[in-house]
Amino acid sequence: MDTRSVLHPALEPHDSGMLPLDAVHTMYWETSGKPDGVPVLFLHGGPGGGSSPEHRRFFDPGFFRAVLFDQRGAGASTPLGETSANTTAHLIADIEHLREYLGIERWLVFGGSWGSTLGLAYGQAHPERCLGFVLRGIFLGRQSEIDWFLYGLRSVFPEAWQRFAGMLPEGERSDLLRGYLKRLFDPNPRIHLPFARAWSEYEGTCSTLLPNPELVRHFADEALGLARLEAHYFAHQCFLAPGELLGRIDRIRHLPASIIQARYDMVCPIVNADELARAWPSARYTIVPDAGHSVWEPPVRAVVMAELDRMRLQLSEA
Secondary structure, eight states, X not given: OOGGGSOOOOOOOSEEEEEEOSSSOEEEEEEEEOTTXXXXXXXXXXXXXXXXXXXXXXXXXXXXXXXEEOOTTSTTSBSTTOOTTOSHHHHHXXXXXXXXXXXXXXXXXXXXXXXXXXXXXXXXXOGGGEEEEEEESOOOOOHHHHHHHHTGGGGTOHHHHHHHHTTSOGGGTTSHHHXXXXXXXXXXXXXXXXXXXXXXXXXXXXXXXXXXXXXXXXXXXXXXXXXXXXXXXXHTGGGOOTTHHHHTGGGTTTSOEEEEEETTOSSSOHHHHHHHHHHOTTSEEEEETTOOSOTTSHHHHHHHHHHHHHHHXXXXXO
C-alpha cells in the first residue's frame, strides 16, 4: 500500500453541537484538529450520506481546523431523511450559517461525489469565503449523470442493476426514480426500508473497482437518509439549472483547486471531471489510474492525502 494512503491518527472533536436551522431542521457539526489552524470544510457525499469519525483523519491536525457537519436530513442532523425545505440553496445557506456561527472568515473547501457538487455550488455563491478547493469524484448534478446512475450502470454492473430494478414490478422499470420515490416515502417501514437498502446497496456495490462487501454494508447502514435524499434531489435535477456549475466556473477560477478523479469511477464517470478540468485549466487535475468511486480505495486515498498536503504547503506560504 502507498504509505501516503495512511490517514492521520484518529482524534476526537474539540467542539461539537446541534445548530438549529429552522422550525424543522437541526444540523450536527463538529470541529477537530488545531483550534486556531487554517479552517477546512468537509462536505460529505450523497446527498444524505453523512460524515464519520474517519473523515476527520484526512486533515493534518497540526495545521488544519477541520469542520465537519451533516447536511439537512443526513447523519446525526435531524430529522433524518427529511426532504421539506431541503434544496441545494438551503444547504448553501446552512454552510454560511455555520461559518458565521464558528467565526470563520474563509476556509478551504473539500468534497467528494455530491460533496464536489455542493462545494462548487457553495464556492460560486460565496467565492470570497473560499481559500481553495480539493474536489474528488466529480458530480455536476446534470440530468445525464442522474440517468447514468439509474440506467447506465447496467452496462457495467448488470447483476447489481437487476437487483436494484427488480425491486419494482416490470411495468414500472422504465421510470425507476418514480417507482422508488413512491416506496421510499411510503409511511410503512416494511415498505420504505427494503427499498432504501436496495438503493443504497446498489450504489455501494458500484462504488469500488473490486468487490467490497464491507463498504456495501456501510451504505446499507445509512440507507434511509441516503436513499430518500438522493431520490429527492435527483427528482429535482439537484436544484441546479442545466449546466449551472460549469457555466459559472469563472466565479472561482482564480482560486487554487485540485480535481481528483479515478479512471474507473462508475458512479461519477470521468467525463464529468474531464469537462470540469477543461473549464478550469488552472486547477490541478489528477487521474487515479487504478480505482473506482470510493475515497476508501487506497489509490484514491493516497492522492487525496497528497493533494491536501500540497494545499497545506501552499496555504502556509500564502
